[in-house]
Amino acid sequence: MSNEEANFECWKINVYFKIMDCVINGMKNRFSVESLKIGVGVDNFIQLKYEAEMMVIKNMMNKESFEIDDIIPIVDNNIFLNFCKLLQTALTIPISSxxxxxxxxxxxxxxxxxxxxxxxxxxxxxxxxxxxxxxxxxxxxxxxxxxxxxxxxxxx
Structure with a gap:
C-alpha cells in the first residue's frame, strides 16, 4: 500500500466515517421512524426500485444513474398513471423540518x-x-x- 493510499484510508476512518456517523445519528434523533420510512420510500421511488411501471421506465432510461429531470420527459401521464401519481406525491412530501x-x-x-x-x-x-x-x-x-x-x- 502506497503512502497516499494509507493517508486516504486513515482520513476515511478518522474523519469521513465519524462525520457520517454523526449525520446518521442526527437524522435518527431528528426524524421519527415514520418520516424516515417515508424518506426511504421516496428515495427508493426516485431510484425506481419498485413496481412494473418503474422497471419499464428504468429500462427506457438506458443508463444506471439519472435525475428526476431525466425521467419527466419520458413519462407519459396516460401510460404510466400510477408512476405519475407516485411522482407527484414524492415531490410534494416535505422531508425537512x-x-x-x-x-x-x-x-x-x-x-x-x-x-x-x-x-x-x-x-x-x-x-x-x-x-x-x-x-x-x-x-x-x-x-x-x-x-x-x-x-x-x-x-x-
Missing part, C-alpha cells in the same frame, strides 16, 4: 417584549400572516378595505 423551524423563529420576532400584552388570537393571526407572507403579499389591501367598509360597524 425547515418550515417548522422558520415558524418558531417568526414567533420570537412577532412576540417580543414590546408586544408582550398581545392576545393569543392576534398573535396567531399575525404569525400566520408572516409565515404565509408569499400568499399575503398577493392580497390587495384595497379589496380588503372595500369588504371591511361595506359592513355597518356602528354600535347601536
Amino acid at each position: 425547515a418550515s417548522c423551524e422558520r415558524s418558531f423563529s417568526v414567533m420570537r420576532r412577532i412576540k417580543n417584549w414590546i408586544r408582550n400584552t398581545m392576545t393569543n388570537d392576534r398573535f396567531t393571526n399575525l404569525s400566520i400572516l408572516h409565515i404565509e407572507r408569499d400568499l399575503s403579499h398577493v392580497i390587495e389591501s384595497e379589496n380588503v378595505l372595500n369588504i371591511f367598509a361595506e359592513k355597518d360597524r356602528r354600535i347601536s
